[in-house]
Amino acid sequence: MLSHLGAVVDNCLFCKIAQKQIPSSIVYEDEELMVFKDIRPAAPVHLLVIPKTHISTLSDCTAGHAPLLGRMLALAPRLAEEHGCAVTFNDDGEPSGGYKTLVNSGPDGGQEIYHLHLHVIGGPHPWKVEVARHG
Numbered sequence: 399m400l401s402h403l404g405a406v407v408d409n410c411l412f413c414k415i416a417q418k419q420i421p422s423s424i425v426y427e428d429e430e431l432m433v434f435k436d437i438r439p440a441a442p443v444h445l446l447v448i449p450k451t452h453i454s455t456l457s458d459c460t461a462g463h464a465p466l467l468g469r470m471l472a473l474a475p476r477l478a479e480e481h482g483c484a485v486t487f488n489d490d491g492e493p494s495g496g497y498k499t500l501v502n503s504g505p506d507g508g509q510e511i512y513h514l515h516l517h518v519i520g521g522p523h524p525w526k527v528e529v530a531r532h533g
């Protein structure tokens with residue numbers, strides 16, 4: 399039994415999505431996590447991975463959250479594969495495809511929704527994501 403499951407916060411949009419009180423385009427779900435399509439996609443693939451339990455921001459996470467955070471990040475390659483943006487290598491070892499994994503944290507980090515979420519953003523460019531690609 400996962401003891402941290404169950405915390406749901408009133409008036410949290412992503413808690414309501416996790417509880418299916420608000421509709422979303424769900425692409426993956428298990429006991430602990432949900433993944434749905436971003437309503438304003440910044441790229442051909444734009445998914446949000448959330449814990450079903452309410453955590454406001456990455457800054458609320460401690461070492462005890464490492465398994466949960468690890469599971470969220472470890473989902474990204476599977477999602478990328480399923481949505482056609484996995485990283486692949488040709489016979490010459492040249493990579494193609496790919497995606498960005500992103501956790502915006504706090505106002506200066508561009509966080510708008512205060513329920514922890516991992517963006518998985520990929521597919522052919524151009525993208526609308528406002529993150530410098532090279533520093």
Ligand code: AMP
Binds near residue numbers: 411422434439502511
């Ligand atoms: P952030 O700026 O990291 O907090 O990202 C919040 C993301 O949630 C944005 O990319 C929004 O487009 C997305 N978003 C807001 N409302 C919804 C919704 N109802 N369903 C899906 N995505 C949403």
Ligand code: ZN
Binds near residue numbers: 413452
């Ligand atoms: Zn929440």
